[in-house]
Amino acid sequence: MTNAGLIKLTRFYLRKHGLLDQIEIKIGRRKTEFGTCYWKGGKPTRIELSEVLLPRMPFADVKDTILHEIAHALDVKKRGYSNHDWRWKLIAQSIGARPVRYGNSSGYRRESARYQVECVNCGTVTRRLFKAGARSINANARRRCAACGPELGKLQIFDTEKSAYVL
Numbered sequence: 001m002t003n004a005g006l007i008k009l010t011r012f013y014l015r016k017h018g019l020l021d022q023i024e025i026k027i028g029r030r031k032t033e034f035g036t037c038y039w040k041g042g043k044p045t046r047i048e049l050s051e052v053l054l055p056r057m058p059f060a061d062v063k064d065t066i067l068h069e070i071a072h073a074l075d076v077k078k079r080g081y082s083n084h085d086w087r088w089k090l091i092a093q094s095i096g097a098r099p100v101r102y103g104n105s106s107g108y109r110r111e112s113a114r115y116q117v118e119c120v121n122c123g124t125v126t127r128r129l130f131k132a133g134a135r136s137i138n139a140n141a142r143r144r145c146a147a148c149g150p151e152l153g154k155l156q157i158f159d160t161e162k163s164a165y166v167l
């Protein structure tokens with residue numbers, strides 16, 4: 001996809017979700033992030049997309065990246081900030097984006113791993129798994145997210161195919 005095509009597609013979805021005049025689109029040269037949503041003073045301001053990474057991705061993934069960032073922008077409009085927690089996931093699902101985090105190119109390559117271990121509080125993904133059996137569920141039940149601590153930072157396994165937590 002060309003940069004012009006990328007901008008056109010992003011404008012289409014921004015318009016669809018009522019954000020067209022509020023958000024600037026930047027095509028950047030970042031090599032580790034597919035897309036980034038910026039905000040300031042509790043309002044979404046800019047979506048940056050990587051012209052290095054996106055043109056190499058299949059169309060469905062480009063579209064998903066755009067919707068992922070739009071979900072962040074809608075989330076910011078609601079509560080003034082955004083991360084990958086359940087609130088963002090609900091918005092992502094409602095607009096047709098996969099409710100999963102894949103913030104960088106190494107994460108993308110491992111995206112075929114069906115399960116991701118993530119913090120239920122902030123959504124940070126600590127590892128990816130191809131299988132989620134009783135052993136890994138038990139092991140992760142004892143671990144905690146470093147940023148959120150022992151009280152809030154419970155880790156749970158998210159099934160990216162079913163878009164649901166494995167219990």
Ligand SMILES: [Zn+2]
Pocket residue numbers: 068072084101102103
């Ligand atoms: Zn994100």
Ligand SMILES: [Zn+2]
Pocket residue numbers: 119120121122123124145146147148149153
């Ligand atoms: Zn956390």
